[in-house]
Every structure is written in C-alpha cells, then in structure tokens.
Amino acid sequence: MELFFFYYLAGVIILTALLVVALRNPIYSALSLLIMFFHVAGLYVTLHAEFLAAVQVIVYAGAILVLYLFVVMLLNVKREDRYHPQFPIGAFLGLVIITEVLLLAFRRSESGTPPMPPAGSVAEAVGNTETIGDVLYTTYLFPFEVASLILLVAMIGAIVLAKRDLFEA
Amino acid sequence: MTFTLTLSGADLLLLLPEMLLTVWLCVVLTMDFAMPRLPKDRLAYLSVAGLAGVLANLVWFDLAGIGGTLFAHMFVVDRLAVFFKIFIVGTTILVILASVDYVRRFRFFKGEYYFLVLMSALGMMFMASANDLLSVFITLEFSTFGFYVLVAYLRDDVASNEAGLKFFILGVFAAGLLAYGISLVYGETGKLVFSDIASPSATPGLVIGFLLIFAALGFKIGAVPFHSWIPDTYHGAPTPVTAFLSIAPKGAAFAILIRMFFVSLAAFKPAWVLLLVGASILSMTYGNIVAIAQRNIKRLLAYSGIAQIGNILIGLAAGTKMGGDAILFYLLTYLFANLGAFAIVIAVGNLIRSDEIEDYNGLNRRSPFLAFAMLVFLLSLAGVPPLAGFIGKLYIFLAAIDEGLYTLIAVGLINIVISMYYYLVVVKKMYINEPTDPSPLTISPPMKVVVYAGLAGTLFLGIYPQPAINWVVAATLMFSNLAGPAAAAPTLVLPIGG
Numbered sequence: 274m275e276l277f278f279f280y281y282l283a284g285v286i287i288l289t290a291l292l293v294v295a296l297r298n299p300i301y302s303a304l305s306l307l308i309m310f311f312h313v314a315g316l317y318v319t320l321h322a323e324f325l326a327a328v329q330v331i332v333y334a335g336a337i338l339v340l341y342l343f344v345v346m347l348l349n350v351k352r353e354d355r356y357h358p359q360f361p362i363g364a365f366l367g368l369v370i371i372t373e374v375l376l377l378a379f380r381r382s383e384s385g386t387p388p389m390p391p392a393g394s395v396a397e398a399v400g401n402t403e404t405i406g407d408v409l410y411t412t413y414l415f416p417f418e419v420a421s422l423i424l425l426v427a428m429i430g431a432i433v434l435a436k437r438d439l440f441e442a
Numbered sequence: 443m444t445f446t447l448t449l450s451g452a453d454l455l456l457l458l459p460e461m462l463l464t465v466w467l468c469v470v471l472t473m474d475f476a477m478p479r480l481p482k483d484r485l486a487y488l489s490v491a492g493l494a495g496v497l498a499n500l501v502w503f504d505l506a507g508i509g510g511t512l513f514a515h516m517f518v519v520d521r522l523a524v525f526f527k528i529f530i531v532g533t534t535i536l537v538i539l540a541s542v543d544y545v546r547r548f549r550f551f552k553g554e555y556y557f558l559v560l561m562s563a564l565g566m567m568f569m570a571s572a573n574d575l576l577s578v579f580i581t582l583e584f585s586t587f588g589f590y591v592l593v594a595y596l597r598d599d600v601a602s603n604e605a606g607l608k609f610f611i612l613g614v615f616a617a618g619l620l621a622y623g624i625s626l627v628y629g630e631t632g633k634l635v636f637s638d639i640a641s642p643s644a645t646p647g648l649v650i651g652f653l654l655i656f657a658a659l660g661f662k663i664g665a666v667p668f669h670s671w672i673p674d675t676y677h678g679a680p681t682p683v684t685a686f687l688s689i690a691p692k693g694a695a696f697a698i699l700i701r702m703f704f705v706s707l708a709a710f711k712p713a714w715v716l717l718l719v720g721a722s723i724l725s726m727t728y729g730n731i732v733a734i735a736q737r738n739i740k741r742l743l744a745y746s747g748i749a750q751i752g753n754i755l756i757g758l759a760a761g762t763k764m765g766g767d768a769i770l771f772y773l774l775t776y777l778f779a780n781l782g783a784f785a786i787v788i789a790v791g792n793l794i795r796s797d798e799i800e801d802y803n804g805l806n807r808r809s810p811f812l813a814f815a816m817l818v819f820l821l822s823l824a825g826v827p828p829l830a831g832f833i834g835k836l837y838i839f840l841a842a843i844d845e846g847l848y849t850l851i852a853v854g855l856i857n858i859v860i861s862m863y864y865y866l867v868v869v870k871k872m873y874i875n876e877p878t879d880p881s882p883l884t885i886s887p888p889m890k891v892v893v894y895a896g897l898a899g900t901l902f903l904g905i906y907p908q909p910a911i912n913w914v915v916a917a918t919l920m921f922s923n924l925a926g927p928a929a930a931a932p933t934l935v936l937p938i939g940g
Contacts, residue, residue: 404445407445408445410447411445411446411447412445412447412513412514413513413516413576414447414513415512415513415516415517415577416516416576416577416580419568419577419580419581419584420580422464422561422564422565422584423580423583423584423587425561426558426561426565426584426587426588426591427587429471429554429557429558429561429591430558430587430588430590430591432554433551433554433558433591433595434591434594434597434606
C-alpha cells in the first residue's frame with residue numbers, strides 16, 4: 274500500500290515537474306507547480322513528517338506560488354521568450370545534479386545503510402508537529418521571540434519604503 | 443521526552459535591558475501615531491531618555507558583575523556582552539542626537555526613523571549576547587533589517603535608493619552564506635552553542651562552514667574582500683545612518699567574531715591567524731590607498747572605515763586575551779573619533795547641503811569650533827598622540843608584537859603613514875584654503891552635545907586611558923586561558939582529503 278502511494282506521488286511529481294518547464298503558458302506552468310507541491314506534501318505524509326507536509330502546503334503552495342502568480346500576471350510574461358536562451362545553463366545544471374544523484378546512490382550502496390534517527394525518538398511518540406511546538410516554546414523560545422520582533426520591523430519598514438499616496442498629501 | 447523551560451525572576455533579570463528597550467520602542471512607536479501633533483524632535487529626546495535608562499541598567503550589570511546564560515546557553519550575559527551593549531547603546535544615543543537636525547529634512551516618516559534606529563540597536567544588543575549559531579543568525583538578521591530600511595530612507599533621493607538596494611541584495615546574499623555555513627557546521631557537529639562546536643578535528647565540512655560564516659561576518663564588518671557594499675551604501679545613506687552603520691554593527695559583529703574565534707576555534711589558531719592576517723592586510727592597504735582618491739567626505743570616511751576595520755582585525759589575528767582587550771579599546775576610540783567626524787559631516791551637510799571635500803575649504807574661517815573638532819577626530823583616526831587613536835593603535839600593535847606578527851605590524855605602520863596623507867589633505871583644506879563662501883556656520887545644541895562628547899572621549903581616552911583599559915581587561919577575563927605565545931599552541935593537523 275505504502276509502495277503504491279509512493280509510486281503514484283512520485284509519478285505525478287515527475288510528470289507535473291516536466292509540465293512546469295514544458296508548458297508554453299506561464300500560468301499553466303505555475304498551476305502544475307501547485308499540483309507538484311501538493312504531491313510533495315503527500316510524500317512527506319507517507320514519511321510521517323506531517324509538520325513538513327503542512328508547511329509545504331501553507332508556505333509553498335499557499336504563499337510562494339501565489340507570489341509567483343502575482344509576478345507572472347503583473348509582468349505579463351510573453352510566451353515565446355521564456356526559457357530558450359537559458360537552455361544551455363539549464364542543461365549544465367541538470368547534468369551536475371544528475372551526477373550528484375548518481376554519486377550519492379553509489380556511495381550509499383558502498384557504505385551500507387544511511388544514518389537513521391534512534392528508534393523510539395520523541396517524534397514518533399507524540400507526533401512531530403507537537404514536538405516542534407514544544408521545542409519552539411521551550412528550548413527555542415528566544416529565537417522565536419526575536420523573530421516576532423523581526424516581523425514588526427519588517428512591517429514598519431515595508432510601510433516606510435512602499436507607502437505610495439504620500440506624495441499627493 | 444518532554445521539553446521544559448524554566449525561567450525564574452533572576453533569569454528574566456538578565457533580559458532586563460532588552461525588555462526595557464522593547465517596551466520603550468513600543469512607547470515611541472505608539473506616541474508617534476497616537477499624537478500626530480507632537481513635534482518629532484520630542485520623540486528623539488524620548489528615545490534618548492529610554493536609552494539612558496537602558497545604559498544605566500547595563501552599567502549596573504557591569505558594576506555588580508551580574509551574568510549568566512539563558513535558554514540553554516543561547517543567550518549569554520557576561521562582561522564581554524555587557525561591554526558591547528554599553529558600546530551599542532552609547533553609539534545609539536549619540537546617533538539619535540546627531541539625527542535631530544537631519545530628520546527635519548525628511549518629508550515623511552520622521553517618527554518611524556527613531557523607532558527603526560531603536561529597533562536596530564535592540565537587534566545589536568541581542569547580537570552582543572548571542573552565544574550559539576542560531577541566535578547569531580536571527581539576531582544578525584534582526585539588526586540588519588532595520589538598517590535596510592534606514593539606508594533607503596530618503597525616498598526622493600536616487601543615491602539613497604541605490605544604496606538601499608545594493609545593501610539589501612548583498613546583505614541577503616551574505617545572510618544566505620551565513621545560513622549555509624551554519625548548516626554545514628551543525629551537520630558536522632550536531633551542536634550550535636559556541637563552546638560545544640569546538641571540534642577536535644577540522645573536517646572539510648567544518649572548514650567550509652566556518653569560512654562561510656566568516657565571510658558573512660566579514661561582510662558585516664566590511665573587511666576586504668567583503669567590502670564592496672560599503673562605499674556606495676555609506677555614500678547614499680542619510681549621513682546619521684552612515685555614522686550608525688559605520689560603528690555600532692561593527693562592534694556587535696566583533697562580539698560574535700571574538701566569541702567564535704576565541705571559544706569555538708581556539709584549537710585551530712595557527713590556521714585562522716593566516717586568514718585574519720590576510721584580511722587585515724588587504725583591508726588596511728585597500729582602504730587607505732583608495733581613500734586617497736576620494737572627493738566626497740562620506741566616501742573618504744567609508745574607505746578609512748575599511749582601513750580601521752583592518753586595524754581591529756590585527757587584534758583578532760593576535761588571538762590572545764590582550765588581542766581581545768585591544769579590539770575592545772580600539773572600538774571605543776573608533777566610536778568617539780568616527781562618530782565625531784560624522785557629526786561634523788552631518789552638521790556641515792545640514793548647513794551647506796554638500797558632502798564634497800572641496801566645500802570644506804576654509805572651514806576654520808566659517809566655524810573654528812567645527813574645524814578644530816574635525817582636526818581632532820581626523821588626527822585620532824590617523825593615530826596621532828596624545829589622542830585616543832594613538833593609544834588604540836599602540837595597544838593593538840603591542841598585542842601583535844607579543845604574538846610575533848611582525849609582517850602585519852610593518853604593513854600596519856606603513857598604512858598609518860598613508861592614512862596620514864588623506865586625513866591631512868582634509869585638514870589643509872579646512873585651515874589653509876580660502877572659503878568660497880565665508881558666511882559663518884552655526885550648529886544646533888544637540889549636535890554640539892555630540893561633538894563635545896566625541897571630543898571628550900577622544901581626549902580622555904588619549905590622555906588618561908587607564909580606567910578604560912581596566913574596563914576592557916575586565917571584560918575579556920574569560921579569555922585569560924588562551925594560549926599566549928604562538929609556540930604553545932597545539933600543532934595544526936588539517937586532514938582535508940584524508
């Protein structure tokens with residue numbers, strides 16, 4: 274059953290990832306990216322990483338993709354001049370990544386099993402969302418609180434830098 | 443396994459200065475929009491009053507020797523942290539006083555300016571206490587966020603926009619390097635706290651990780667070769683922001699650098715000495731030589747700032763307790779002299795609306811006080827006795843002599859001579875050249891306070907440095923176990939590729 278889900282999710286991920294670069298219309302590309310994000314989230318669920326799955330949906334599908342769509346629509350990207358000039362760079366990077374994947378695959382078979390977290394760890398006992406919540410409000414309370422101050426300064430800064438109707442006043 | 447957090451009243455006391463400042467900056471922000479008719483100058487004085495309270499609190503910490511760590515060693519209050527917090531809060535007070543006239547030139551968001559300055563100061567206070575890589579990252583970003591906005595504050599001004607954009611893009615890139623370096627170090631050691639990541643062997647991942655972290659911090663202090671943002675950003679930013687940016691973040695970043703090199707990497711001293719010697723020589727030489735060609739006083743001070751950072755790196759390269767003392771003392775002398783010099787630039791810029799060195803011609807005729815103060819500050823930056831800069835340079839060179847870094851000292855001495863030239867060119871213009879417009883210049887009371895504070899600091903540290911030396915020696919007591927002579931350090935094994 275688990276294997277079936279893996280193949281379904283992996284297949285859809287590869288298909289939609291290909292569609293992202295193959296489709297001519299940028300809006301369609303963005304939407305296939307959205308489908309890909311959802312299936313990656315599904316992959317996280319099968320790995321018992323529910324928190325990561327939720328973050329994947331909220332941050333990537335919810336926030337970042339909407340930003341993509343905004344940019345695509347605002348800039349009104351033309352269909353024809355999209356990825357052709359960058360093709361050699363893309364091919365080169367793809368080659369590098371494929372080499373890396375192959376290297377990793379071979380090294381794994383040499384050095385035996387990859388390191389695993391100790392059995393019966395915290396995450397398995399209470400679920401990793403709860404664990405992350407616990408850690409965030411105890412051990413990492415300090416960076417968490419500082420992050421709230423960062424949001425405040427970013428908010429004020431955005432208003433100061435971007436508020437528009439000032440010059441009419 | 444459960445995670446618990448125990449915070450007693452005594453623990454919260456350690457956070458008192460930061461909490462005071464947080465509450466105070468919320469008060470400033472609220473007053474700004476709740477009372478639109480309140481003159482914005484009042485907000486400046488209100489901010490200074492709050493900072494004075496925080497300063498008093500910190501001085502009490504220092505005198506009473508209050509210290510400890512919080513949040514599983516993420517946040518540390520020791521005398522080093524308290525020193526840097528006093529340094530930052532003192533700088534912020536002077537910068538806010540120096541801003542009052544300048545902020546009147548803004549068309550909008552005069553109140554938010556003070557709020558953002560306080561926010562950056564708060565971020566840098568957290569930086570001074572950061573004791574693990576996670577808090578380093580988050581506090582460094584926090585303090586930089588305020589600066590991103592402050593640098594681009596003059597929205598009508600193309601140079602300020604360009605400066606803001608350049609600073610932002612390069613700053614975000616540096617943040618990426620920092621995060622990548624931290625992830626490598628964490629991946630290799632599984633630890634984040636500085637004292638825990640002192641690894642016995644230098645694996646390639648650790649070496650690359652620490653180099654990336656050093657690059658990000660080098661960007662923050664503006665050491666060559668990570669300096670490319672400095673001239674344009676300093677030039678385009680509002681001058682009080684330039685003054686702030688040239689001093690306070692450097693201090694906060696040196697707090698982190700000292701902790702990283704002296705605590706985490708103490709065992710690898712022979713390797714990183716070369717790195718720091720290189721960065722120091724490059725910074726001094728590049729900064730001083732390029733400064734000669736500058737026609738704008740802000741750019742001149744930007745390049746002289748790069749060279750001064752090179753001088754401070756000498757102390758870090760020495761890698762001993764005395765090197766640490768010398769860094770702290772040098773930062774104090776740099777604070778007074780550089781802030782003083784920028785205060786004159788702000789005052790003159792407010793009056794004649796120009797930052798070109800040509801327009802300093804005959805400043806002595808127009809305002810003898812400003813010309814004299816500028817003379818003192820520039821000579822202190824150059825290191826002329828009996829001013830503070832002389833003692834600072836002497837201290838830092840003595841620390842390097844103890845470690846046998848003779849090449850570095852030779853380069854440093856040559857650079858003093860080079861720097862003397864461009865500082866004295868400004869002095870010559872002020873005192874010998876004829877002014878094109880001989881009308882006298884007057885300066886406002888808050889600006890006078892800043893200039894007097896700079897003069898007092900520069901003269902006091904130069905003539906009677908003993909109290910300050912005692913203070914910095916006490917602040918670095920925790921490093922007294924550091925290896926003194928280079929020979930006693932453990933021999934380096936670099937098993938890269940092995």
